[in-house]
Amino acid sequence: MSVQPTAQAELTAPLYNFAYLDEQTKRMIRRTILKAIAIPGYQVPFGSREMPVPYGWGTGGIQVTASIIGRSDVFKCIDQGADDTTNAVSIRRFFAKIAEVAVTESTAEATIIQTRHRIPEKDLQEGQVMVFQVPQPEPLRGLEPRETETRAMHAYEEYGLQYVSLYESVSAYRRIAATASYPVIVDERYLMSPSPIPKFDNPKLHMSPALMLFGAGREKRIYAVPPYTRVRSLDFEDYPFETQRWDDVCALCGAEESYLDEVVLDDQGNRMFVCSDSNHCGERRAEGHVGPMVDHALAGATS
Amino acid sequence: MAYVAVKGGEQAITNAHALLAEDRRGSRDVPEVGVDQIRAQLSLAVDRVMGEGSCYDRDLAALAIKQSRGDLPEAIFLLRAYRTTLPRFGFSDPIATEQMAVRRRVSAAFKDIPGGQVLGPTFDYTHRLLDFALAAEGGHLPEPAAMAEAPLADDLPTIASVFSHEDLLEHETPALDAAEPYDLTREPMQFPATRDQRLQALARGDEGFLLSLAYSSQRGWGSTHPLCGEIRLGDVSVEFTPPELGFPIELADLTVTECTMLSEFEGSMEHPPQYARGYGLTFGHCERKAMSMAIVDRALKAAENAVDQVHPVQDEEFVLYHSDNVEASGFVQHLKLPHYVDFQASLQFVRKLRREWAEARSAKEAAE
Numbered sequence: 001m002s003v004q005p006t007a008q009a010e011l012t013a014p015l016y017n018f019a020y021l022d023e024q025t026k027r028m029i030r031r032t033i034l035k036a037i038a039i040p041g042y043q044v045p046f047g048s049r050e051m052p053v054p055y056g057w058g059t060g061g062i063q064v065t066a067s068i069i070g071r072s073d074v075f076k077c078i079d080q081g082a083d084d085t086t087n088a089v090s091i092r093r094f095f096a097k098i099a100e101v102a103v104t105e106s107t108a109e110a111t112i113i114q115t116r117h118r119i120p121e122k123d124l125q126e127g128q129v130m131v132f133q134v135p136q137p138e139p140l141r142g143l144e145p146r147e148t149e150t151r152a153m154h155a156y157e158e159y160g161l162q163y164v165s166l167y168e169s170v171s172a173y174r175r176i177a178a179t180a181s182y183p184v185i186v187d188e189r190y191l192m193s194p195s196p197i198p199k200f201d202n203p204k205l206h207m208s209p210a211l212m213l214f215g216a217g218r219e220k221r222i223y224a225v226p227p228y229t230r231v232r233s234l235d236f237e238d239y240p241f242e243t244q245r246w247d248d249v250c251a252l253c254g255a256e257e258s259y260l261d262e263v264v265l266d267d268q269g270n271r272m273f274v275c276s277d278s279n280h281c282g283e284r285r286a287e288g289h290v291g292p293m294v295d296h297a298l299a300g301a302t303s
Numbered sequence: 304m305a306y307v308a309v310k311g312g313e314q315a316i317t318n319a320h321a322l323l324a325e326d327r328r329g330s331r332d333v334p335e336v337g338v339d340q341i342r343a344q345l346s347l348a349v350d351r352v353m354g355e356g357s358c359y360d361r362d363l364a365a366l367a368i369k370q371s372r373g374d375l376p377e378a379i380f381l382l383r384a385y386r387t388t389l390p391r392f393g394f395s396d397p398i399a400t401e402q403m404a405v406r407r408r409v410s411a412a413f414k415d416i417p418g419g420q421v422l423g424p425t426f427d428y429t430h431r432l433l434d435f436a437l438a439a440e441g442g443h444l445p446e447p448a449a450m451a452e453a454p455l456a457d458d459l460p461t462i463a464s465v466f467s468h469e470d471l472l473e474h475e476t477p478a479l480d481a482a483e484p485y486d487l488t489r490e491p492m493q494f495p496a497t498r499d500q501r502l503q504a505l506a507r508g509d510e511g512f513l514l515s516l517a518y519s520s521q522r523g524w525g526s527t528h529p530l531c532g533e534i535r536l537g538d539v540s541v542e543f544t545p546p547e548l549g550f551p552i553e554l555a556d557l558t559v560t561e562c563t564m565l566s567e568f569e570g571s572m573e574h575p576p577q578y579a580r581g582y583g584l585t586f587g588h589c590e591r592k593a594m595s596m597a598i599v600d601r602a603l604k605a606a607e608n609a610v611d612q613v614h615p616v617q618d619e620e621f622v623l624y625h626s627d628n629v630e631a632s633g634f635v636q637h638l639k640l641p642h643y644v645d646f647q648a649s650l651q652f653v654r655k656l657r658r659e660w661a662e663a664r665s666a667k668e669a670a671e
Contacts, residue, residue, distance in 0.1 A: 016388065020388075022388070045491040047489045050383045050384050050386070050488070050629065051384065051387070052384045054380065054629075055630045056633040056634035056635075056636065056637025056640075057637050057640065059633075079640070079641065080641050080642075081644060084312045085312060085641055086312045086315065087640050088312075089312040089316060093316075135634070148494045148620065173656065179652045180645040196645050197644075198644055198647070198648040200648070218633065218634055220491035244648060244651055259644070259647075261643055262643075262647055262650065276644055276647075
């Protein structure tokens, strides 16, 4: 058990394996991913490793990315849809340092897109991989705290409890109340949490040409939606699934169809709405689209 | 814009790291604390970090404490994140605590036990009065402790062997047929948990969490009526049998704290009344943790003993899933990360509900 005295030996990137994880761990995670792809929507337990970032900050996504990334990949990382949020910057830096891969903010150029809470607005292509950071992989956890129970519920496809919960929200609010982490059925079999993306993004999972991988490090689960897989957001015939809409447009690029963030301008109740997807917004402005507040300081920052 | 600093994210992180390094160093008028000083003089902090960090290395633990500015869960996290990169080349043979070179050993169950009660280095009977002499510049060297006239016996019998001729103490659950012990650093938690898995989780578990759980059980939330059968502190050697050699070789010496808790078990159809035991083992000198672990281990036998699991401490999913402070700390603190996309979704929903509420109310008022 001899350990090199690290106080003297400086720990820098070359001392770590390519993409941080050792090859045995990568192989274990790749096998987990293959199983996840073979059983769409099923949560596969795996020997999640301790990572140099805290649990809850993307350890699952980072392990998935580290296991599939190669030298020719182009890596994009977003948090809340934006490339320039601090944790996205931190994770992008990690892979730039530890795997020396090319990084990008362009959705179209990226081969691997790691994300927290959003799916980019631009349509994904065949060959692209989305890696989702997942805090709680179990869609039923809020209804049943025990893992032993929820595993059995999935095994028996016993999702009555979930429908009762949706029904209760309809009776209380006259609509299905879930706004993010909106549960879906994958390939008409497994109930799955799409991770805390807003339900606005749920339709992008359905029949996507891209591979969707979901990594939950703390909960030690990986699951997947393979390309061209049916993904159905739960609803009722008389209360159909619907996505969010805004009365406003993006103040910078004028987009009417994108997910908008609310930016508080002062304490007088003034606010503006801007695209959550910073790359989408920047590209639209480069194409000449103009919003009502295009000269705002944020415009220079997100282009 | 603050922490989602637009395009400033990159620079903000760099600046934050620089500020952190400056705060860690503190006033430059004060000499820098050495890793050797931490290792030697904050040894109980080092012990806790090694235990919950699952890595027996005093130098690395001391370095982690220095780097974390004395924030022990942060130091534990640093050590874990280092440990995870190390290859696992095999499993050692079980350590033999009955052959421990004992420094401290007490039993609360008997006035005396074979080998004797050995108080050793303990805070237990100190008066907790601040010793202002320690604050004086230059300090003072303590008088050397007196040596015993005769050394302790090489082997001090454990509490289990004291009982063995009477069968009063339950036999430990025999190890399963598995070729290797469960390793939570390589496999996810599974339920029902095996004993080795449970003990590993408790050994890595947060001292404060286990302490409070053990305390809750003493106060009646799943009482185990524990009695400290034995607690011992000392050094054991670690042996490893390489398959190609076929005989054990000694790798290292470890300091460990071991605790056996006894509690009455009234018996069942299959088993006569006897004493059940709970087991605790930690790296270094961590009695509070070892005793808490033993009480919680005993309480978690509720399922095996077909006792109704009505209290938190008896519920293995509750205890094992929430005892790891690296997981808990990360997930609680991830709430600092931006959540504005989800919040926007929720905000929209609540505004819509408020609008409908106001409309319904004004319609009602108009009708009246």
